[in-house]
Amino acid sequence: MITKKILIAMTGASGAPYTRRLLELLVDAHHQVYFIYSKAAQIVAKQELDWQLSDDLQSSKLFLTEIFQSSLENLTLVGIEDWFSCVASGSNMVDSMLICPCSMGTLSAIAHGLSDNLIERAADVVLKENKQLILVPREMPFSSIHLENMLKLSQIGAEIIPPIPGFYYQPKKIEDLIDFVVIRILKHLEVDIPDSPKWGR
Numbered sequence: 001m002i003t004k005k006i007l008i009a010m011t012g013a014s015g016a017p018y019t020r021r022l023l024e025l026l027v028d029a030h031h032q033v034y035f036i037y038s039k040a041a042q043i044v045a046k047q048e049l050d051w052q053l054s055d056d057l058q059s060s061k062l063f064l065t066e067i068f069q070s071s072l073e074n075l076t077l078v079g080i081e082d083w084f085s086c087v088a089s090g091s092n093m094v095d096s097m098l099i100c101p102c103s104m105g106t107l108s109a110i111a112h113g114l115s116d117n118l119i120e121r122a123a124d125v126v127l128k129e130n131k132q133l134i135l136v137p138r139e140m141p142f143s144s145i146h147l148e149n150m151l152k153l154s155q156i157g158a159e160i161i162p163p164i165p166g167f168y169y170q171p172k173k174i175e176d177l178i179d180f181v182v183i184r185i186l187k188h189l190e191v192d193i194p195d196s197p198k199w200g201r
């Protein structure tokens with residue numbers, strides 16, 4: 001199996017359960033995963049999952065090893081201002097970057113090339129190097145500003161995958177709805193998860 005180098009960025013939009021499931025599946029499948037989270041993501045992760053993510057990466061990694069009951073050797077935590085990380089430059093690229101969930105603030109910053117923290121900078125690098133950037137934007141409703149920012153990013157090659165589950169699989173529990181979105185994202189990352197449901201005969 002081909003393993004990929006994937007950067008997962010979590011920002012302060014609602015949707016932390018998606019990030020949890022993606023981390024679980026990608027680490028389990030032995031991909032090399034880099035994980036970065038914004039200050040606001042720490043607050044949302046606490047609110048939605050009771051997760052203890054902080055600026056102290058060592059204690060956050062320890063916390064995640066307990067949550068996932070795994071040594072997480074293939075998971076590297078990256079600080080939001082670690083400008084010396086490989087994801088800060090085009091010389092040592094990841095295969096793909098995924099921002100899940102993506103806040104409207106981060107969406108706007110990337111659409112306007114701000115690069116004010118390492119999530120924004122890494123996305124800027126991925127775009128300039130023509131690598132894969134997937135955004136999972138979450139807000140309701142979207143304003144024209146949000147839609148314009150999404151259009152702008154889509155036009156330069158970013159993939160916009162809003163977390164909108166379909167109901168034709170007849171979901172029975174919240175986990176089914178989460179997996180619907182997560183499996184779509186993994187399909188775009190070209191990561192195969194055995195036994196995942198596929199529509200059609």
Ligand SMILES: Cc1cc2nc3c(=O)[nH]c(=O)nc-3n(C[C@H](O)[C@H](O)[C@H](O)COP(=O)(O)O)c2cc1C
Pocket residue numbers: 010011012013014038039040041043044047102103104105106107138139
């Ligand atoms: C519990 C909670 C839920 C939030 N949900 C959203 C959301 O769904 N979408 C969004 O764009 N912002 C949401 N926000 C606001 C963002 O966290 C805020 O705009 C923040 O500045 C984003 O920063 P970041 O992009 O650096 O993570 C939420 C905040 C909190 C505390």
